[in-house]
Amino acid sequence: MTNERPINFGAGPSALPETVLEEACKGLLNFQGTGIGVAEISHRSKEFTSLVASLESNIRTQLDVPPTHKIIFTQGGGTGQFSAVVLNMLARHRLLHPDLSDEQRVMDYVITGSWSKKAETEAKRLGGASVHIVVDASTKSKDSKSFDAIPAHEDFDFSADPALIYYCENETVDGVQFSNDEQSSASFPFHLLPAGGLWPLVADYSSSFMSRKIPRIADHAVIFAGAQKNIGPAGLTILIVRQDCIVDVDAAAKLGAIPVPITMSYKINADAGSLYNTPSTLSIYIAGLVLERSKQLGGVVYFESLNGRKAQKVYTALREGETKGAYRSKVKEGSGSWMNVVFDVLGDNAESRFLAGAEALGMMALKGHRSVGGIRISLYNAITEEQTDRIVAYLKDFATQNA
Amino acid sequence: MTNERPINFGAGPSALPETVLEEACKGLLNFQGTGIGVAEISHRSKEFTSLVASLESNIRTQLDVPPTHKIIFTQGGGTGQFSAVVLNMLARHRLLHPDLSDEQRVMDYVITGSWSKKAETEAKRLGGASVHIVVDASTKSKDSKSFDAIPAHEDFDFSADPALIYYCENETVDGVQFSNDEQSSASFPFHLLPAGGLWPLVADYSSSFMSRKIPRIADHAVIFAGAQKNIGPAGLTILIVRQDCIVDVDAAAKLGAIPVPITMSYKINADAGSLYNTPSTLSIYIAGLVLERSKQLGGVVYFESLNGRKAQKVYTALREGETKGAYRSKVKEGSGSWMNVVFDVLGDNAESRFLAGAEALGMMALKGHRSVGGIRISLYNAITEEQTDRIVAYLKDFATQNA
Numbered sequence: 001m002t003n004e005r006p007i008n009f010g011a012g013p014s015a016l017p018e019t020v021l022e023e024a025c026k027g028l029l030n031f032q033g034t035g036i037g038v039a040e041i042s043h044r045s046k047e048f049t050s051l052v053a054s055l056e057s058n059i060r061t062q063l064d065v066p067p068t069h070k071i072i073f074t075q076g077g078g079t080g081q082f083s084a085v086v087l088n089m090l091a092r093h094r095l096l097h098p099d100l101s102d103e104q105r106v107m108d109y110v111i112t113g114s115w116s117k118k119a120e121t122e123a124k125r126l127g128g129a130s131v132h133i134v135v136d137a138s139t140k141s142k143d144s145k146s147f148d149a150i151p152a153h154e155d156f157d158f159s160a161d162p163a164l165i166y167y168c169e170n171e172t173v174d175g176v177q178f179s180n181d182e183q184s185s186a187s188f189p190f191h192l193l194p195a196g197g198l199w200p201l202v203a204d205y206s207s208s209f210m211s212r213k214i215p216r217i218a219d220h221a222v223i224f225a226g227a228q229k230n231i232g233p234a235g236l237t238i239l240i241v242r243q244d245c246i247v248d249v250d251a252a253a254k255l256g257a258i259p260v261p262i263t264m265s266y267k268i269n270a271d272a273g274s275l276y277n278t279p280s281t282l283s284i285y286i287a288g289l290v291l292e293r294s295k296q297l298g299g300v301v302y303f304e305s306l307n308g309r310k311a312q313k314v315y316t317a318l319r320e321g322e323t324k325g326a327y328r329s330k331v332k333e334g335s336g337s338w339m340n341v342v343f344d345v346l347g348d349n350a351e352s353r354f355l356a357g358a359e360a361l362g363m364m365a366l367k368g369h370r371s372v373g374g375i376r377i378s379l380y381n382a383i384t385e386e387q388t389d390r391i392v393a394y395l396k397d398f399a400t401q402n403a
Numbered sequence: 404m405t406n407e408r409p410i411n412f413g414a415g416p417s418a419l420p421e422t423v424l425e426e427a428c429k430g431l432l433n434f435q436g437t438g439i440g441v442a443e444i445s446h447r448s449k450e451f452t453s454l455v456a457s458l459e460s461n462i463r464t465q466l467d468v469p470p471t472h473k474i475i476f477t478q479g480g481g482t483g484q485f486s487a488v489v490l491n492m493l494a495r496h497r498l499l500h501p502d503l504s505d506e507q508r509v510m511d512y513v514i515t516g517s518w519s520k521k522a523e524t525e526a527k528r529l530g531g532a533s534v535h536i537v538v539d540a541s542t543k544s545k546d547s548k549s550f551d552a553i554p555a556h557e558d559f560d561f562s563a564d565p566a567l568i569y570y571c572e573n574e575t576v577d578g579v580q581f582s583n584d585e586q587s588s589a590s591f592p593f594h595l596l597p598a599g600g601l602w603p604l605v606a607d608y609s610s611s612f613m614s615r616k617i618p619r620i621a622d623h624a625v626i627f628a629g630a631q632k633n634i635g636p637a638g639l640t641i642l643i644v645r646q647d648c649i650v651d652v653d654a655a656a657k658l659g660a661i662p663v664p665i666t667m668s669y670k671i672n673a674d675a676g677s678l679y680n681t682p683s684t685l686s687i688y689i690a691g692l693v694l695e696r697s698k699q700l701g702g703v704v705y706f707e708s709l710n711g712r713k714a715q716k717v718y719t720a721l722r723e724g725e726t727k728g729a730y731r732s733k734v735k736e737g738s739g740s741w742m743n744v745v746f747d748v749l750g751d752n753a754e755s756r757f758l759a760g761a762e763a764l765g766m767m768a769l770k771g772h773r774s775v776g777g778i779r780i781s782l783y784n785a786i787t788e789e790q791t792d793r794i795v796a797y798l799k800d801f802a803t804q805n806a
Binding site: 013043076080228234261 | 409433439440447531631653683685
């Protein structure tokens with residue numbers, strides 16, 4: 001049956017392993033022999049709470065999440081967290097520094113693509129502090145407006161004591177990703193952060209979560225991710241939060257911080273074991289199946305190796321096609337995302353022909369984001385090496401035919 | 404196969420029609436012949452947006468939602484809306500009356516059970532206005548603390564120009580529901596609201612949505628409901644919002660209103676057709692299947708008739724058992740919920756025997772909410788009349804044997 005399904009290179013919601021979908025079908029009708037489907041049982045039943053515990057354990061073990069950090073499941077996606085991280089981190093900063101004015105209180109944003117830009121816009125919209133741009137990669141790009149690379153380390157300008165330092169690890173739209181190699185010039189410049197102390201470092205890992213290890217995970221205040229790229233259906237949001245960032249938001253509000261809606265309070269959710277209110281049960285269940293399968297395959301270590309090979313194959317074919325004049329990468333070498341490879345197909349009508357040719361071969365959802373156009377190949381965990389080889393072969397064939 | 408499944412009388416997440424679950428299985432693997440599963444396709448694809456449109460149309464048609472009202476899908480459940488209604492309605496009131504102080508600005512809460520109490524607690528926690536209790540049913544109850552009835556109309560004390568008037572149509576935990584018969588003393592006292600004008604009337608319909616018509620739907624500012632009772636898996640929240648309540652929350656914040664997280668702004672969600680960010684796609688899909696089935700059966704009109712019969716059968720058996728001394732209803736006659744029937748089983752160890760006996764007959768999830776104990780029979784749309792007859796027969800047998 002595998003060969004009959006089209007290959008889904010969509011950027012999200014995206015491909016899920018077929019074996020997981022088959023297992024999920026069974027669970028929908030009869031969950032663990034209860035006779036009741038997984039979408040129908042109480043989220044407070046022992047069957048469901050053990051499922052939440054197992055999902056958490058799979059994330060903690062595979063990513064080496066340290067005991068200093070809690071894992072929280074919530075709803076609302078990355079966009080919900082654009083607000084929640086601001087509200088919770090501002091509350092924390094207010095409790096630490098109650099006397100600062102909103103102008104003196106600073107939030108640092110690293111802008112490397114459309115998603116970090118959106119997050120920064122939300123921070124400004126909410127107010128409660130001034131926003132400082134650590135670096136805006138678009139101002140450093142060829143055309144001074146697109147996002148085509150991780151900026152050089154010397155261009156990062158961090159504040160002294162910000163309420164948060166925000167970055168997006170992988171920019172799904174622009175195809176720009178921080179390198180996981182600390183020696184690379186495209187890595188996140190952890191060495192430029194002030195020495196000592198607990199950094200208020202916030203990372204959006206939505207489109208790379210569980211695809212490879214998280215560098216310096218223990219040094220993060222908050223890591224968040226929507227599930228719908230590598231690990232499950234939309235509707236589930238995963239948070240990894242250092243315990244000093246789980247604060248009493250009501251105490252902070254009494255000191256003047258912005259009131260925090262209860263579903264966005266990290267403390268309320270953490271104290272309730274992510275079951276303060278009914279969670280997105282079906283998404284949690286399927287994410288659990290995906291990560292159980294991942295564990296059996298060797299965990300994130302396995303996917304890191306696999307995803308590295310997949311990305312290298314695609315970028316190699318893309319570079320070859322560039323030398324033939326068939327393609328133009330949108331991203332500078334070294335900053336290219338392992339998850340989302342974005343490029344233009346050169347020549348009259350060539351993009352349409354590229355898409356139609358791919359579709360004829362059963363390869364779908366390759367259109368770039370509507371804001372930037374072009375082609376985007378998403379290579380999330382569920383895309384196999386064999387499927388990658390097929391798009392690589394197509395990239396080569398198309399380049400040759402169009403040379 | 405139907406007879407092999409246990410009957411799930413759980414209060415939510417709760418039973419779904421088996422035919423829908425079977426259909427959902429197919430969609431998980433291959434959605435509408437795309438070859439790609441419904442959890443894997445883009446929420447911006449034409450396949451998915453037409454699914455959202457069809458879900459909306461099914462709600463609008465079956466509930467007679469007037470053109471003055473928008474239907475919005477979001478995440479976060481009823482608890483998320485405890486905050487969102489406050490934030491959006493306070494923003495609206497701020498724009499209408501920019502000069503009132505927080506003390507002068509009032510939010511009216513009708514308290515008829517644990518859920519409206521929780522909503523009121525959240526309103527107080529967020530601040531931005533004073534909270535006025537229209538009536539607290541617990542102060543009128545036999546023991547002056549439990550919620551056992553809809554209070555008499557003369558006990559309702561509405562404010563003159565509140566930012567919102569909040570009530571919970573069906574209290575899932577306490578089994579208290581407003582009557583849908585306007586002549587009943589347990590109906591919502593619409594006639595006591597100030598004449599004319601657009602009422603800021605907010606109703607939590609989480610556990611009765613789509614189970615019967617909504618009285619005076621056009622007079623509501625906001626109706627909200629989590630999906631996980633009558634229409635689908637958890638993770639989807641449905642809003643029906645009158646257009647004058649879809650306001651520019653940023654303009655209100657400039658006038659001093661509490662900043663609203665972007666995912667909670669009704670305007671942002673309405674303007675984006677509920678697709679501002681990735682929604683809980685799988686929950687939307689399954690809710691769509693449930694309401695399509697509902698339409699084929701005759702819509703909400705069909706379920707109103709069915710649910711009325713189901714409730715009457717159960718309450719009749721309960722009253723008979725009361726006269727035999729086997730049960731004690733927790734709710735006064737006339738205020739009993741059609742969806743959640745709550746009562747105590749009298750006698751030593753009788754509750755455990757009741758539960759064990761039911762389980763032996765394949766009837767599950769009958770334990771009352773942990774905060775109130777006792778028995779709770781939830782009779783959501785997916786519970787058939789035949790299944791209701793089985794619990795009714797058991798109620799009668801148990802009462803006879805324990806008389």
